[in-house]
Structure formats: structure tokens, C-alpha cells
Amino acid sequence: MDREKQVLFAGFGGQGVLSMGQFLTHIAMNAGKEVTWVPSYGAEMRGGTANCLVTISEEEISSPLTENPMTAIIMNRPSLDKYESRIKANGTLVINSSMVDRLPEREDLNVLQMPVNQIAAEIGNSKGANMIILGAYLEKTGLIEVEEALDYFGVVFKGKNEKVIEENKAAFMAGVEYARRQW
């Protein structure tokens, strides 16, 4: 069951969690892969955490759902509390250490931490947190090649003005740079 790679994105509503997942879904599709995106919806969305699950595969995806994703991108503390136990054994946790004040308790996980909000502040793009962490994650894992991802910014953000696209690219690259230096 490991041919399908599942990535869970979780955080507060407003942290761009759903759009981060959709962005990855778009670039995966453009890169010719099979991909699904499923959000939490309705009452589940209100108050607590927002999350979405992206599955990427070379083949037809049978199940777009899983209780145990191999990777989780965790944007805040409540999401870590909620999902830590569900990550697949030897899976990966990518943590926004600016918003998570504890380390994971499990010892079998590959943990990658980065102070996303701090980096966002440094590049002057407070809304860019989601692109920063996604850039770092893709650089580290090669799930989609960074160069390939950059090619699709224009397609994914079709209709948005050039400035927005460039800002998102810059945030994405700030994450890539961080991963190259620190991870």
C-alpha cells in the first residue's frame, strides 16, 4: 500500500492549510501524476483545526482516504496533539516550530522542524507560511521536483496578478533555501 503517498496538512483555519494542499494537488496533476485532495468539511472546520489529505500516486488512486498518512505537515500545536499518534510508523512529521511548543513524543518518526512564521516575517510575507513549509518539504523529499513545481506557478495561479505569483514563488524558495541549509 505504499505506492500511494499521502500527505496530511493540518493547522488553524486561516493558515492556508487547504490551499497548500490544493497547490500540491495542482502541481502533482501538472507533473502527470494521479492525485486526490480531501478536506475536512462542515462543523469539523469550525473552531479547531482545518486539515486536508493529499494522495499522490503513479497509478489510479483507489482510496483517497487514510487514517494513517505517511507524512503530516503540522502548522500548529492542536494539530500535533491530534495527529501525532496517527502517522504511519517511520513516517515524517514536518512541524512549524513557531506555533508548536513541544517535540513529538514518538521516536520512530522522521521529524523536520522549521520556524515558519519567523521566516515569513523575515521575507516580509506573513501570509506566505504555507508556501514556505511546502517548499522546504518538497526540497527535502523530492516528491515533486522543485524546478518542476516552479514551472507550474503560473498555471496554478492563473488569473492572479504577477506580483502575487512572484511573492508566492519567493516564499516557496525561502522554504527551499531553509531545507538546503538546515535539513
Next chain:
Amino acid sequence: MKKVFQRPESLTEARNHYCPGCSHGIIHRLLAECMDEMNIREKTIGICPVGCSVLAYDYFNCDMLEAAHGRAPAIATAIKRLLPDRYLFTYQGDGDLASIGMAEIVHASARGEKITVIFVNNTLYGMTGGQMAPTTLLGQVTTTSPYGRKVENEGYPMKMAELLSSNEGSAYICRTAVNNPANINRTKRAIKKALQVQEKGLGFSMVEILSACPTNWGLSPVEALKWMENNMIPYYPLGEFKVKED
């Protein structure tokens, strides 16, 4: 020989099933005459209700649809929106319109749907055998208010013309009666005005018509007309409640 009186083209030749002294026959005819005079029969779609006039699709000589109880205004809404140059009327009794169909009528009016509602108020459920309606008068005996309608138990009779006239979407709201020739003539004028309001696209229009049900009232046809005059008209005043000018 010159014909001075004949069946309107907008009525079929079918013999109706209404009881002696029932007002439905008169009201059908008035509506049909208006359709003839405005030459709109072929562009008119009628929606009939559940109640005594459930079979009205056999009597009106135009495209007709038979609705579920109370839902005629919702059905008419969709047809009018899809075919905006057609004339839509619903023909509804008091149980249909003021009880089970309260939401549909209020919202069709609030949305200003360009339809014409013929509302026949005879103070009870005729077809099912004379049960209490929202319009049943205080003290009035029906099969489900056998001791007379009481405020403590059944509350007050609903005044639909007044209620709907408060909606901005209502363009023409009038209450008439068919208890005498003068009022019958007024009723016809009101129906025509309502259809003209629809033609001009001004909004929702309704004519509430106070009607007799001798069978369920337990009166002769003539007594029923007297009862209407003495009991209904004082509680349900006649007249125009809303006239939106173009």
C-alpha cells in the same frame, strides 16, 4: 340570432362536480372570462391545488398542472422563471394556501414572483368534509372544532390579504366576495387587475375571494350567502390592500 351569453373559451365543456351553491363555479367563470378578454388562454398555465378545486385541470381550457397540497406557489415560481412570458395562476383554497402551504405563499409573495394567486376562502376544508381551517371564524363549528373555534384552543383566524400585503414583493393584493352581483363584478375586475399586474411584471398578485360552502356550513345556498355577508365580511374586510403602481 345573436348569442348574448356563452361559455368562455377558457373553460372546457366538462360538467363540474361542485355542490349546489358552491362559489367555485362562479370564480372559475370569472377567471376564464378575464383570460378570454385579455386573449391569454394559450399563454396561460394554471396550477390547481388539493381541495375541492383539485379537479380544476378538467375545467380550465389551458395548460394545467395539479400540485401537491400547498405547493402551488413554488411550482408556479419555477414555471414562471423558466417561461417568463407566460401567464401563471394558482388556484388555492384556505387549507391549501393558509395552512400547509403557508411557507410557499409567503415566500412567493416576498420574492415578488410574477404570478397571480386566486385564493378561495370559505373558512374550512371542503373536500375532506368540513374540518377547521386557519380561516375558520371564532365560534364557528366544524368537524374538528365541534364546540366552536375558541381562541384558547385554536387561536385567531388568519387574514391572508393583510399579511401578504406587508411584503414588498406583493404588487396587488385585494379581497373580494361573491355574495351578490355587485361583489361578483368587483371580483372580476380584481382578477383582471391582478393578471394585468402580472403582465406588467410588477410583482406578486393575489385576489382573496370570500366564498360560500353551503354543504359544509349546513345551510341552503341562499342562507349561505347571507351567512357570508353577516359573519365573514365583518371579519375579513373587502377592498384593495396593496396596489403597486407601474
Next chain:
Amino acid sequence: MDRVLMKGNEALAEGAILAGCRGFFGYPITPSSEIAEYMARKMPKIGGVFVQAESELAAINMVYGGAATGARVMTASSGPGLSLKQEGISFIAEAELPCLIVNISRGGPGLGGIQPAQSDYFQATRGGGHGDYHTIVLAPSGSQEMMDFAIEAFELADKYRIPVMIMAEGTLGNLMEPIVMREPVLNKVDKPWAISGCQGRKPNIINTLHLGSEELENRNLHLANKYKLIQAQEKRAESYLVEDAELVVVAFGIMARIVKKAVVEARKRGIKAGLVRPITLWPFPDEDLRQAAEHARLFLSVEISMGQMIQDIQLALAGRVPVEFYGRIGFTPNPEEILQEIIRLAAREGL
């Protein structure tokens, strides 16, 4: 082929528009509201009609009226809303008006929850409202089918003059995956029965009242014959690895995708498992099940409910093969737990 990303709810709505749907009448309810929202944005731009009704009752009756004009019209809702719509669906079925009714389904009974569920299966496949009638029920299992089936639904609806239901779990409504856009349907269906004003013809009447005994029976016989024809012509299913299957799992909608994964894994473990996925829930594809039963020692119905489709499986197999059940509600069974259930049953039966 160019692929686009669309949420299932939007793919369905766009499919309906491609099929020529020009009237949407709805009432908000999670998880179906995105269909109404999509239609509210689109309809005014394509000369269509969108009305947010005052209730589910009004919405389905607007569909009744809209379909009576001959236009392609639809509504969409979820569990509790579908319960309210049943009155109208009964009328529409009796009046033989083509239309599309969508249930983006969630868990009940009562207000239940908003988690995806299949527990409206009985309601969908047994008519749902009063009287002897059926609707055709299509169960998609992905975004592409949300679009394809919306188009198919309108074609079937017009072909048989019948309301067609698409029942898709909330997951499918929210699931986003790449799809290939379909071409618009251009052929117009002649509907001489429609009410549109009687210019140049005799008046048409759309009516569901039949007071005479003979008239009522004839009417029901007419409908029954139509349903027999549909049963003969429109049963659809997808069978996967059933030729030699000893354990046949039956699942529909999103559940079929999930089961497929478990079946593949079971095969890797030497268990001869297979899958039958009913695509039409009514008419139920019983012949596909009987074919799959050839080598089967056991059937397993997996549903997001407490067990409803299992009754149709049992009817289809008529006692030839025992049928087990695995279902949850509030949660969607995942591939791992279905695999474990397959392994458990296979061990028990010595497969």
C-alpha cells in the same frame, strides 16, 4: 488529454450544465451546498434559473414545476433534506417528469452528522416517498463520474421520463481530483407533454390524481411496466477480479474504491478476493452478483451504514451463497480494516 482539478460537487454541477440543465432549485445543507453555490454563480451567466427556495419542500416542487415545462432542471441536498423532498419526488415520479435529484449523503437518522454515509440506501432505492415507484439511482465513485453521471442522469431521465437520483457520499462531494472535461450535450429531446401554454395545440395536463379504481390500477401498471423495462436495460456494475473469486466483496460509491485496494492486498496474500461495484443502485445489478457467485464461497457487503445493500445482495443470491456484512457509520472503513476483515473471514472459511 488536458485534465482539470475539480471538487466532486463542482464537477457534478458543471456536468449538469453541460447536459443542458438550466434550472436549479435548492436549499442549503452540508455537505451538498457547494452545488447550489456553484449554480448560483453559473446560472445567471448562461441564461439559466437559480432559486434558493424557502424549504426543501418548495425546492423539490420547483423542480416539479420546472421539469413540467420540459426544461432540464435539478436539485441537490443531503439526508434530512432528502427526507423532506420525498413528497415531491413521489409526485414527480407519478407525473413521469424527468429531472435530476442529488443526495450528497451524510449520516442519520435524525439530524445525524455530516460525516459521509450510505445510510440513505433504502430511501433511495425503494422509492422513498408514498406509493409504488422507483427512481433510477446512480452511485459515482470519483470526481470524473460526478461529471459523467450528471450528464448520464439527464439522458436517462428523458429517455424513461423518470426522476434520476445521484447518490454520492459527502467525501465525493468534497474530493478534488483531476478530471477530463466533457463536451456539452447539444441534442434536444422532444417533449410534447410539457406545459408551456397551449398555443397551436390542445391543452396539456400534468396530474397525479386518479380517483377511479381502474384508472389508478392502469396508472400503476403503466409505471410498473416502465420499471421492468428499466430493470431489463439499465443495470450497471463494475466487476473486478471476480472470475475465480472465492470471497466477493460488494461495495458502491467511495467505498468501492477503498475496497478495491483491500482486494488487491488480499490477493497478494493468496486470498482469492474480488469486488463487485453496483453503479446503478436501482435497478440493482443482481445478474452481475450471480455471475460473481460462480466460484464464491462467501460474499461480504461493505457499507458506510448498519447494513442496507446487504438485503439486495441476499435477494440477488437467493440463499446460494452466505453474505456477511462489515459497516461503520461516522467513520469510513479504511483499506486496512477491510483487509483484516477479509483475512479473518478467509481464515474462518478456510479459503
